[in-house]
Amino acid sequence: MRKIYIAMVILATALTLSGCGGKSKAEFGYNNGEVMLVPGERFDAQAEGMGQTIAYMEAASCYFDGLDKVFSYDGYEVTTYPKDGGDFIQDINITADTIRTAEGIGIGSTLAEVESAYGTDYTVSGKMYEYYKDDTKYMYFFILNDVVQYYGYGMDVK
Amino acid sequence: MKRTGFGKCLLTMALLLGSVLVFTGCGKNPGKGEDIVIIPTTENTTAQTESTTPQESTTEQETTTQEESTTEQETTTQEESTTVQESTTQEETTETSQTPTVAEVKAWDLLNNEPLNPTTSGYEELDNLIAGYMTMLKNEGTLTDDMSPYQTVHSIYVWFIKRITYNRGMNVDAGKYSTSDPATTPEEVLWATDLFNTYQGCCYNYSSAFMYIMRYLGYDAHLLSGQVSSYNGGTTPHCWLYVNLGGTAYTFDPDVDMNYYWRNLKEGGTDEKTDTLFCRKMDDMSYFYTIEKYHTN
Numbered sequence: 001m002r003k004i005y006i007a008m009v010i011l012a013t014a015l016t017l018s019g020c021g022g023k024s025k026a027e028f029g030y031n032n033g034e035v036m037l038v039p040g041e042r043f044d045a046q047a048e049g050m051g052q053t054i055a056y057m058e059a060a061s062c063y064f065d066g067l068d069k070v071f072s073y074d075g076y077e078v079t080t081y082p083k084d085g086g087d088f089i090q091d092i093n094i095t096a097d098t099i100r101t102a103e104g105i106g107i108g109s110t111l112a113e114v115e116s117a118y119g120t121d122y123t124v125s126g127k128m129y130e131y132y133k134d135d136t137k138y139m140y141f142f143i144l145n146d147v148v149q150y151y152g153y154g155m156d157v158k
Numbered sequence: 159m160k161r162t163g164f165g166k167c168l169l170t171m172a173l174l175l176g177s178v179l180v181f182t183g184c185g186k187n188p189g190k191g192e193d194i195v196i197i198p199t200t201e202n203t204t205a206q207t208e209s210t211t212p213q214e215s216t217t218e219q220e221t222t223t224q225e226e227s228t229t230e231q232e233t234t235t236q237e238e239s240t241t242v243q244e245s246t247t248q249e250e251t252t253e254t255s256q257t258p259t260v261a262e263v264k265a266w267d268l269l270n271n272e273p274l275n276p277t278t279s280g281y282e283e284l285d286n287l288i289a290g291y292m293t294m295l296k297n298e299g300t301l302t303d304d305m306s307p308y309q310t311v312h313s314i315y316v317w318f319i320k321r322i323t324y325n326r327g328m329n330v331d332a333g334k335y336s337t338s339d340p341a342t343t344p345e346e347v348l349w350a351t352d353l354f355n356t357y358q359g360c361c362y363n364y365s366s367a368f369m370y371i372m373r374y375l376g377y378d379a380h381l382l383s384g385q386v387s388s389y390n391g392g393t394t395p396h397c398w399l400y401v402n403l404g405g406t407a408y409t410f411d412p413d414v415d416m417n418y419y420w421r422n423l424k425e426g427g428t429d430e431k432t433d434t435l436f437c438r439k440m441d442d443m444s445y446f447y448t449i450e451k452y453h454t455n
Contacts, residue, residue: 057330060394062361063417068326079327091327125323125357126287127335142356144337156323158420 028133029153030076030092039137039155043080043087045071063157075099081157093152101151105141109148114141130154265437268403269308274376281347283338287354288374307375314371316432318364318412319419325358332362344455346381361397361413368412369399378402384450386414393448400440409443411435 029038034049045053055072062068066082068090075096080087097107103117114129118139123130130138141151278285295301300313333340333348335355340348346366353363365381372379379401386396398411415435422431 057327059326059329060388061326062396062413063324063326063420065389068360070327070330077327079325081326091325093327126353126355128356128358142335144355149335154323154325158324158416 028137028139030094032073032076037078037089037092037153039089039091039153041089043071043078043089045078045087076152089155090157091152091154093150095150105148105151107148107150109141111141111143111146111148114143114148265312265408265433266306266308268408268437269311269377270306272307272377272403274307275378276376277373279347279350279370279373281338281343281351283336284347284351284354284370287351288370291354291371292374310375311372311377312433312436315368315410315412315415315436316430318368319416319432321357322353322364322412322416323356323358324360324413324416326360328352328356328359329362346453346455364413364416365397365399365411368410372399372401372410381453381455382409382447382449382451383453385448387446396447398435398447401437403437407440408437409435409440409447410437 029036035047051073053071053073057070058067060067061082064082069080069087071078076099077093077095078089079091081090100106105114105117118131123132127143129141129143132138136156139153142149300317301310332345332352333343334352336348336351338348338351349362349366350370353359353367369379369381379399381397381399383397385393388394398409400407400409415432418434419431
């Protein structure tokens, strides 16, 4: 019995250290409660858990061969770019103040609160404060007059 | 053959006319020179993804170097073959590093010689954003006080190409990233403010923002929208701008040039492909653009 207990402790420790039991890089993105939306990944508006769009726009891409699309849902928007015959997520833009990050930041937060939660290692693009996860993907906060107006998860698709 | 008085008169008039034409620049063709260094060298390859790369349709190419344009005013003429690139290789290789490339010379002359009359949009947020943007460019060293008008315009154009993040969604809700009232602010202004507030946008944002920059610098710039040739045939909605230079309209298209620049890099290109649609004579671009609207703001 004691050996089994020790084995379970070792297994749990290994899983935790490997990231299976904790927060991992794969969590970069927005989870709507049922679907994890991550910039750069394929998007399926018909997928279970996506719900109904409240608005939809498509337009010929200025950059890609095909259509760029914007799917608007209650509280957030998903912008996609065309690739390999499908739609891939470029941006998830949070528009509802009820949706907060895991650190409690959201629309209405101040720059000081953002910095307190995420640090000061950001790139400022106009009034966008961008925290890069890698060379192309970033979390952003659009801050006007010291108040977060929108935030989200984006990707430089160039 | 003995020359008569009438013959001498004719000869003199011809010489005078020729001199006048050369010195007034009529021997130049500003709309053609820009094309030279920009056509993809691997045209067969790029045709699969960029079937609409602008190509020269004329048969005669006239070029000049900066030195020539400021001193001797001599022009050279060469026959152009099926692609502009083929016809210009020799000239490119003979350029010195100190002398602007053939592509730069035309725009160089046009932008440097144009009388400047700086104007603002009259919309407070945009005008403040542009002023702040220009200060930022100076602080980061993109612009310096000793730059010529051409260098200033070109530096900002390249900055747009390299720094702005393409985001087609920015056109969905114009003014979303602005404090201006969408009800009383023209969409052209909102497109520009959205870009300056986020450094993101699509063709509408790129072109309107660059147009207001050009006006800020003193140029007579205007926005156009309509259709542009698409990559795989057909056309697609688009927005670009033109600037009146020396009484002639020249187009600028930072959005499509952004496209060409990044695609070229992805395909392994090592040259700075930033000027494909920089300062192109508008009359020569009708095969590429279909104008549907001359914006008034």
